[in-house]
Amino acid sequence: MSDENCTEVTQLTFLGLTEHPQLKPILFVLFLGTYVLTLAGNLGLITLISVSPHLHTPMYFFLGNLSFIDICYSSTISPKMLLDLPAENKVISFAGCLTQLYFYAGFATAEIYLLAVMAYDRYVAISKPLLYKVIMSPGICMSLVAGSYLAGLLNATVHISALLRLSFCGPLVINNFFCDGPPLFFVASTDTHLNECLMFVLVGFNLVATNLLILTSYACILVAVGRMGSAAGRHKACSTCASHLAAIMIFHASATFNYLQPSSSNSLESKKIASIFYTIIVPMLNPMVYSLRNKEVKHALSSFIRRKMDFQKTISCSITFLFFSL
Incomplete structure (x- = not known):
């Protein structure tokens, strides 16, 4: 297209999820509920990890950062999408579009690497339990998390x-x-061949590198679990790893489908549906998956609720005592 016929772009218009008026209120309520659950679940998990001393371990340090990332990258997408659902014109400035893409790409990439770090953490905990605190020292944990954020920033x-x-x-x-x-x-x-190749190479490298670390870690975990003499120990190890594997499979499958195939008008619709999973659904599911399948988290939650109830009872008794004393 010649420069004379080209109007400078200052804003873009989204087609959105659907053009059917009957579906818009249903989708709005559905995704509003999903976003609220995402915020509540991840903020609740971060709070629980912070206030529970026995959850101050590398595994839950990584899980707290995963919840933080889920909040951040879900919040780069969901609020704008919810505002656009009932609107006729779904407009965003070009600068706003680039900003949204930057933070989304950064946090999504950081999550991929953090999931790989969590797989390595489980490998060390199960295969080298006596050296776990030495290998996964606070300094190493901070470096691994910082590396995940740096990978996202660079990408x-x-x-x-x-x-x-x-x-x-x-x-x-x-x-x-x-x-x-x-x-x-x-x-x-203009020609986007370089951009598409760059996306294929970078996304491919990120997925292959993290999947290789994850698969290697879990292969070693399987060997270590097979050598365990205790059935209870095997069950605990498998239960801890199952929730992590579930989160990895959902996120990686949808991301692979979305970015490792050529763009076309037909594929954009299917990619739009696939992107719902890792931008909206996965951030909501992560705290549920880790909480429902983790006895330590459930125990910490019950202890936290019990302490809150005991505190409220103490306050009520004190107020009652003061009232009758007067």
């Missing part, structure tokens, strides 16, 4: 820098409910 910076070299001619309509790479590549007015 997002590279993608946004490459995106800035593209030209877009307005008016611009993208077939999605948030700003993502493939829909933007599809409507660009």
